[in-house]
Amino acid sequence: MFILSLIAVILLLIGRCKLPPFIVLLLCACAAGVFSGIPVSDITPQISHDMGQTFGEVALLIIFGVLLGNILEKSGGALLLAEKLIFSIGQRFPALAMGIAGYIISIPVYCDSGFILLNSIRQSIAERTHCNPTSLSVALGGGLFATHALVPPTPGPAAATLILGISPSLVIPWALLVALMSTLVAILWGKWVIRWLNETPPIEIKKVKTVSSPHQTQIWLAIIPILLPLILMSMANFKTNGTEQSWADFLSQPANALFLGLLASFPLVRKCREGLAGLFRESIQSCAMIILIITAGGALAGMLAQTGHIARIAEGLPESLGLILPFLIAALFKTAQGSTTVALISAASMVEPLLPGLGLDSQNGRLLAFLSAGCGSMMVTHANDSYFWVVTQFSGISPATGLKSFTIATLLQALTGLGTVLIIARLL
Numbered sequence: 001m002f003i004l005s006l007i008a009v010i011l012l013l014i015g016r017c018k019l020p021p022f023i024v025l026l027l028c029a030c031a032a033g034v035f036s037g038i039p040v041s042d043i044t045p046q047i048s049h050d051m052g053q054t055f056g057e058v059a060l061l062i063i064f065g066v067l068l069g070n071i072l073e074k075s076g077g078a079l080l081l082a083e084k085l086i087f088s089i090g091q092r093f094p095a096l097a098m099g100i101a102g103y104i105i106s107i108p109v110y111c112d113s114g115f116i117l118l119n120s121i122r123q124s125i126a127e128r129t130h131c132n133p134t135s136l137s138v139a140l141g142g143g144l145f146a147t148h149a150l151v152p153p154t155p156g157p158a159a160a161t162l163i164l165g166i167s168p169s170l171v172i173p174w175a176l177l178v179a180l181m182s183t184l185v186a187i188l189w190g191k192w193v194i195r196w197l198n199e200t201p202p203i204e205i206k207k208v209k210t211v212s213s214p215h216q217t218q219i220w221l222a223i224i225p226i227l228l229p230l231i232l233m234s235m236a237n238f239k240t241n242g243t244e245q246s247w248a249d250f251l252s253q254p255a256n257a258l259f260l261g262l263l264a265s266f267p268l269v270r271k272c273r274e275g276l277a278g279l280f281r282e283s284i285q286s287c288a289m290i291i292l293i294i295t296a297g298g299a300l301a302g303m304l305a306q307t308g309h310i311a312r313i314a315e316g317l318p319e320s321l322g323l324i325l326p327f328l329i330a331a332l333f334k335t336a337q338g339s340t341t342v343a344l345i346s347a348a349s350m351v352e353p354l355l356p357g358l359g360l361d362s363q364n365g366r367l368l369a370f371l372s373a374g375c376g377s378m379m380v381t382h383a384n385d386s387y388f389w390v391v392t393q394f395s396g397i398s399p400a401t402g403l404k405s406f407t408i409a410t411l412l413q414a415l416t417g418l419g420t421v422l423i424i425a426r427l428l
Contacts, residue, residue, distance in 0.1 A: 010346065015336035025296035029303040038306055047299045054298025057162045062291055064258035065153035067283040068225055068265055069108040073117060074279065075268035077222035078105050082118050084219055086125060094131040095139040098122060099187040102143025103179065107151055108226055111144035112390045119394045134197060135190040137395035138409050142186020146179035146413060149340050150374040153229065153258055156341035157374060159294040160348040163301050166366040168254045169233045174424060178371055181420045182413035189409045197401055225265035232257035294345055301349035322358055323372040323425060326351045327418050330376030338384035344377040364428045368421060375417030381410040
């Protein structure tokens, strides 16, 4: 009852009252401390300790990730990579090309920015192939959304892995698989739903802005900063001996892996008008609120860990709830207040103390809980999410058509992702 009341209050204050998530999570952490019987004088020191610990774990990871994404976006590196992918397979399979391009680009770049960035290519592909523009919008939007919700080093997934106490190196391969399945279902839905839509948006024929390059191999300047951190973080899964193991552990740490990926992106900085200092200032401004929300979520998670009510609930939970509970909590938060990042962080904070009672207090159990919450954070994108308006406005479709096409696509993505997670649970 305590957890349900806490969730209801958070949803009411964020979704209905429109209070900042940082303030709401902080207030709920205080309330959890008061109602759990923790001495009032100990509440603020406990919150400060948990916020500081969470900040130390996620700050560098998020700052490096956001800066890397900004460099790839502002330099045109992400656009160049998308062009090569889309125009190589887009003539025969335009929707698949758009979906896979979104799936890759959204690993370092926010999904909102990614859709705006690739919209001109979407228009060009629609004009060249005579493919329905709405179908391409759903495919692109779904591909961007899947990796945004599931794959570190995107801030939401990166923070959730730390809250749940699991290494991103273990998460990334499975998250990529679940995100791929969710992307494919969005592509299929986009091709199928246009049969029942009466609205066909106009195609704006415009020249696609390309990135000029004196060398054909410049594409690798955009590929390496994306692949290098993923490869390095995956090194933690390989065991060696002695000095080699020490170096593998060092390089696979998420902050170090991202920093090396950031260094690999520096040749692209000369193409950015803002320069490195300007990009850094912009990145700090854009990720400041994300870091505040994540640290407040860490404070809530830490306070819930001290709560006797949570321990009793965890003992009484039936293991049959298992992977469904993280999905449902994240889905409630996402549907009510719109932000995927807030939904995933809040779900991770709520679920972490309950993992023993759910039978998920193991490395694989925590991995599956993360994947389940990530899928829940995709359900559903509608009018209270800024991404919904980015997709509909840049696609030139009405909100009603957006609800029938893109919103239903995110619902199917979430359910497909959950189904994939349940299958993975059978294999692990």
